[in-house]
Amino acid sequence: MSTVPGFGALLPRPVSVRPAPGECLLDPAARPEVVLVPELPAEGYRLEIGRDGVRITAADAAGACHAEQTLRQLKGPDAFRAANIHSGPWRLPCGVVTDHPRFRWRGCLLDVARHFRTKAEVLRFTDLLATHKLNVLHLHLTDDQGWRPEIPRYPRLTAVGAWRRESMVGRHDGPERDGRPHGGFYTRADLREIVAYAAARGITVVPEIDVPGHSRAAIAAYPDLGGGAEVDVWTSWGVSAEVLDPSESTMDFYRSVFDELLEIFPAPVIGIGGDEVPGATAAHRGFVARIAEHLHARGRRALGWDEVLDGPPLPSDTIIGAWRDGAAAARAAAAGHDVVLCPERHVYLDHRQSAHPDEPVPAGFVRTLADVHGWEPEAGPHVLGVQAQVWTEHLDSVRRVDYAAFPRLAAFAEVAWSSGRRDYTEFLPRLREHHLPRLDALGVEYRPLDGPLPWQTRPGVQGRPR
Amino acid sequence: MSTVPGFGALLPRPVSVRPAPGECLLDPAARPEVVLVPELPAEGYRLEIGRDGVRITAADAAGACHAEQTLRQLKGPDAFRAANIHSGPWRLPCGVVTDHPRFRWRGCLLDVARHFRTKAEVLRFTDLLATHKLNVLHLHLTDDQGWRPEIPRYPRLTAVGAWRRESMVGRHDGPERDGRPHGGFYTRADLREIVAYAAARGITVVPEIDVPGHSRAAIAAYPDLGGGAEVDVWTSWGVSAEVLDPSESTMDFYRSVFDELLEIFPAPVIGIGGDEVPGATAAHRGFVARIAEHLHARGRRALGWDEVLDGPPLPSDTIIGAWRDGAAAARAAAAGHDVVLCPERHVYLDHRQSAHPDEPVPAGFVRTLADVHGWEPEAGPHVLGVQAQVWTEHLDSVRRVDYAAFPRLAAFAEVAWSSGRRDYTEFLPRLREHHLPRLDALGVEYRPLDGPLPWQTRPGVQGRPR
Numbered sequence: 054m055s056t057v058p059g060f061g062a063l064l065p066r067p068v069s070v071r072p073a074p075g076e077c078l079l080d081p082a083a084r085p086e087v088v089l090v091p092e093l094p095a096e097g098y099r100l101e102i103g104r105d106g107v108r109i110t111a112a113d114a115a116g117a118c119h120a121e122q123t124l125r126q127l128k129g130p131d132a133f134r135a136a137n138i139h140s141g142p143w144r145l146p147c148g149v150v151t152d153h154p155r156f157r158w159r160g161c162l163l164d165v166a167r168h169f170r171t172k173a174e175v176l177r178f179t180d181l182l183a184t185h186k187l188n189v190l191h192l193h194l195t196d197d198q199g200w201r202p203e204i205p206r207y208p209r210l211t212a213v214g215a216w217r218r219e220s221m222v223g224r225h226d227g228p229e230r231d232g233r234p235h236g237g238f239y240t241r242a243d244l245r246e247i248v249a250y251a252a253a254r255g256i257t258v259v260p261e262i263d264v265p266g267h268s269r270a271a272i273a274a275y276p277d278l279g280g281g282a283e284v285d286v287w288t289s290w291g292v293s294a295e296v297l298d299p300s301e302s303t304m305d306f307y308r309s310v311f312d313e314l315l316e317i318f319p320a321p322v323i324g325i326g327g328d329e330v331p332g333a334t335a336a337h338r339g340f341v342a343r344i345a346e347h348l349h350a351r352g353r354r355a356l357g358w359d360e361v362l363d364g365p366p367l368p369s370d371t372i373i374g375a376w377r378d379g380a381a382a383a384r385a386a387a388a389g390h391d392v393v394l395c396p397e398r399h400v401y402l403d404h405r406q407s408a409h410p411d412e413p414v415p416a417g418f419v420r421t422l423a424d425v426h427g428w429e430p431e432a433g434p435h436v437l438g439v440q441a442q443v444w445t446e447h448l449d450s451v452r453r454v455d456y457a458a459f460p461r462l463a464a465f466a467e468v469a470w471s472s473g474r475r476d477y478t479e480f481l482p483r484l485r486e487h488h489l490p491r492l493d494a495l496g497v498e499y500r501p502l503d504g505p506l507p508w509q510t511r512p513g514v515q516g517r518p519r
Numbered sequence: 520m521s522t523v524p525g526f527g528a529l530l531p532r533p534v535s536v537r538p539a540p541g542e543c544l545l546d547p548a549a550r551p552e553v554v555l556v557p558e559l560p561a562e563g564y565r566l567e568i569g570r571d572g573v574r575i576t577a578a579d580a581a582g583a584c585h586a587e588q589t590l591r592q593l594k595g596p597d598a599f600r601a602a603n604i605h606s607g608p609w610r611l612p613c614g615v616v617t618d619h620p621r622f623r624w625r626g627c628l629l630d631v632a633r634h635f636r637t638k639a640e641v642l643r644f645t646d647l648l649a650t651h652k653l654n655v656l657h658l659h660l661t662d663d664q665g666w667r668p669e670i671p672r673y674p675r676l677t678a679v680g681a682w683r684r685e686s687m688v689g690r691h692d693g694p695e696r697d698g699r700p701h702g703g704f705y706t707r708a709d710l711r712e713i714v715a716y717a718a719a720r721g722i723t724v725v726p727e728i729d730v731p732g733h734s735r736a737a738i739a740a741y742p743d744l745g746g747g748a749e750v751d752v753w754t755s756w757g758v759s760a761e762v763l764d765p766s767e768s769t770m771d772f773y774r775s776v777f778d779e780l781l782e783i784f785p786a787p788v789i790g791i792g793g794d795e796v797p798g799a800t801a802a803h804r805g806f807v808a809r810i811a812e813h814l815h816a817r818g819r820r821a822l823g824w825d826e827v828l829d830g831p832p833l834p835s836d837t838i839i840g841a842w843r844d845g846a847a848a849a850r851a852a853a854a855g856h857d858v859v860l861c862p863e864r865h866v867y868l869d870h871r872q873s874a875h876p877d878e879p880v881p882a883g884f885v886r887t888l889a890d891v892h893g894w895e896p897e898a899g900p901h902v903l904g905v906q907a908q909v910w911t912e913h914l915d916s917v918r919r920v921d922y923a924a925f926p927r928l929a930a931f932a933e934v935a936w937s938s939g940r941r942d943y944t945e946f947l948p949r950l951r952e953h954h955l956p957r958l959d960a961l962g963v964e965y966r967p968l969d970g971p972l973p974w975q976t977r978p979g980v981q982g983r984p985r
Contacts, residue, residue: 138711173962
């Protein structure tokens, strides 16, 4: 507690550090001086700690946020608590940190459709992204199992679509359900609050409304969207066969929905999904392209999963989320599209963290902490950056989200932020000795390095390992 | 959104308001001037809003906190959001609020033993108490079903006692359990953080370690405490027959545990339980008295439930939590003890809010919002104040806690804070028009006035209505 962490404790690793002799004793109430210097690299900063105080030079507001996070790490784990439990000043090492990010898109998707997360939980997750110098919160707001954003013009989207009667527990083909209703939604003011809260931390919120698949909750609310058949909000996991009827009236409906979204979310990028459409026809593919065009006409860029490349040409500013394989990224770039790398095999954090049967609801590929840290995204002129995904079929509480996301998201943050070679044998002790204590102080219920705590297990609940 | 709420919107109602003509336009970044005037009644304040700004005069730091809460209510619901979603200044009505509390103990018990609440959730609950000008967070830290505070000298208390294999769902005499492990604990630093966070909001955290009943989690960790038999952390609700063996070694153990607690919690009052001891003997009653004496010798006051009056004389500074009936309060006062009124029939907020079968896991007495607001605690020279209880056997998520506690805790806050006659026909529209929007902005998932939302129900889960 009383040792000064030192620059070697920083995570993600900064571009360069020049230590200097001595220590700085910083008053807890002191607010460091911040000077903006737009000539620095975007989101870059310089943190100068001298015996007489702390000075921050930053390219922009985001850079200043990152500098504050670096400073916080140098104060020690207790700086991550919501209230000061020490008396006296913070002790800081003297020196200069010069830093900027490797990628400009450093995202994390949080699926609040499969399991609703309260606004407080979303805000806390946003704080955790900021702690890791991530800068995009991709909110997956709609799916077969739930619709989360309030759209006043279509009140049944939340009155009907925001809840389901019960949920599948684990992953199986049987009829067993938990019998417990699940639901929740965000008002427009809630979403504006999330946007403002994130912005103050250098984070852009990219909302996603998934079309034309993953739309059963919307169809449950307005059956005409699916061609007229009555369905319920889905109580299964997987990919529902119910998809949007790509009619003109469905198009009108969704144009209104997206317009509503644009009023709330100032992000230059808006997610439209486009993934996993069973029985997709040319009309379905055209539907996606027209939504992308609609956004383009309103000055925003669509973000679609890589399946959208199978359809007609998209506005050239459309961004592709390359999730299926490396080839998707190359195809997207060849078609002139910017790409966010989010490969399922590497950065789907709902996938199991070990092959041990104790992993709760084991799903997907084994993707260890070392795997995530060792992932080398293929950079290229069209690659905007990288994004981790936290899908929540099997994460039914914020505690389960913590377990799945951490500490792997810390490794991912280093992939996203830090240039140069990464060495897991250097990373692991730094994480263990310096970063896990920060997560402890934050109250993050990460997966311990040697496996789950007894109460983090889900004995007997079947997953679907791959 | 654009109307100024006005002084009539305040909840709890202040002692007096003197409106003045005009409005104050307050910069969101402005920090009102605060002057401490110790001559004011304890926790009292005067909030002066003039065209030129806001001035707070307060008796003490707690009074300043209450003034800030009043000011926040006058700004409107959006002042309760974590980020500002408006541009421009706040509009405030001009005038003077003069205020102080009716009772000096305005508490709420949160049971984190039956269902663990994460640190973030405890901090949020603390914020909600502050919003309602309550000033005691009584943390029920141990019970048959779980032990939550880290005690380094006895690591098995958390290694074993902090989790159970599974839990009863609802309340029944059958063998059905949910099959899901449940657990969690707070480190000493976590508890210090909670204390500091609460203190900054004018709230004292009173910890409770329940002896000699409600102790099965401790006995599971250290069987000698119960006389040697091996038991598991309880997976049932109710009162376990396993109680502490009131031996000298058990006494030594608990003296150490309470000493550890005293290092973490600066509160002048420490909870020792003492309730519901099946087969209680004179030795069990003596055990409670000796713990109370131990605390007294260390300069703290014990708080025990009213059963402790059945035992040998207690230190005269022992405080009685009168939960069973009005007679208990009178008995305590007659014995010279100070009393906190917390009657089960009036302010147990886990009890059902209506007689409708849709109430989730209906338990206890019907205690409506009107009932809580209409409760008239019998004041007396020994009555320190009042306390609501949120027991959590059937509240397995923070969302369920919100539903049980609110909006009834808002009515309770008015009982605790506001002097003079209360009129439900005046309270209800004030709550509906002004206070529920504040709770909405805070993201509190209260029980809607006309009953649960679909996803707040628990169809088919048996409770135990009384």
